[in-house]
Amino acid sequence: DVKVTQSSRYLVKRTGEKVFLECVQDMDHENMFWYRQDPGLGLRLIYFSYDVKMKEKGDIPEGYSVSREKKERFSLILESASTNQTSMYLCASSLRRELTDTQYFGPGTRLTVL
Amino acid sequence: GENVEQHPSTLSVQEGDSAVIKCTYSDSASNYFPWYKQELGKRPQLIIDIRSNVGEKKDQRIAVTLNKTAKHFSLHITETQPEDSAVYFCAALSTTSGTYKYIFGTGTRLKVLA
Numbered sequence: 001d002v003k004v005t006q007s008s009r010y011l012v013k014r015t016g017e018k019v020f021l022e023c024v025q026d027m028d029h030e031n032m033f034w035y036r037q038d039p040g041l042g043l044r045l046i047y048f049s050y051d052v053k054m055k056e057k058g059d060i061p062e063g064y065s066v067s068r069e070k071k072e073r074f075s076l077i078l079e080s081a082s083t084n085q086t087s088m089y090l091c092a093s094s095l096r097r098e099l100t101d102t103q104y105f106g107p108g109t110r111l112t113v114l
Numbered sequence: 115g116e117n118v119e120q121h122p123s124t125l126s127v128q129e130g131d132s133a134v135i136k137c138t139y140s141d142s143a144s145n146y147f148p149w150y151k152q153e154l155g156k157r158p159q160l161i162i163d164i165r166s167n168v169g170e171k172k173d174q175r176i177a178v179t180l181n182k183t184a185k186h187f188s189l190h191i192t193e194t195q196p197e198d199s200a201v202y203f204c205a206a207l208s209t210t211s212g213t214y215k216y217i218f219g220t221g222t223r224l225k226v227l228a
Contacts, residue, residue: 037197042220056213105157
């Protein structure tokens with residue numbers, strides 16, 4: 001069974017704080033993704049990575065950065081959190097880049113920025 | 115940019131009736147279309163998918179149809195049960211500019227009334 005885990009289920013931070021969201025997958029997947037989920041907007045892609053140290057911007061990268069130093073771990077960083085970044089953040093992974101492989105999602109981190 | 119429109123945003127059906135959710139995509143090169151189910155407080159999970167070389171796929175009470183000419187695909191759930199109540203997301207694999215990423219619809223909240 002594929003397992004995708006996220007470091008926190010709930011997180012409360014203050015405006016201006018630096019925030020790290022961690023995602024780990026245990027199935028040697030090449031691809032990892034960060035989405036945010038907001039009511040009425042569905043899932044929107046923030047960043048994705050096809051390989052270690054590789055990253056590509058998604059649809060809404062502004063205010064975020066990512067890090068993938070190891071294949072199994074993909075971190076989302078909010079350099080200076082703002083209230084409009086209050087959201088549910090979902091990490092996902094899939095096996096291979098070119099093929100249409102299933103995305104497996106983590107349980108999500110609900111971030112509140114005060 | 116690429117987008118996926120999903121309708122309706124909410125859907126209520128009586129137990130035993132059928133439910134249909136429709137999605138339209140913009141990237142004509144898209145060739146893979148998964149559907150995800152997200153129960154309250156849980157992660158999205160793949161329930162069925164379809165590739166562009168087929169027009170229909172069934173898995174017990176769930177079916178998906180694809181019309182590539184019209185660029186739309188639909189999820190059909192027959193004999194609905196209360197446990198089908200969830201938010202359903204469609205997605206299209208976009209391959210613009212040599213990168214692969216999923217574009218999600220905005221979700222449909224399905225309520226099955228007992």
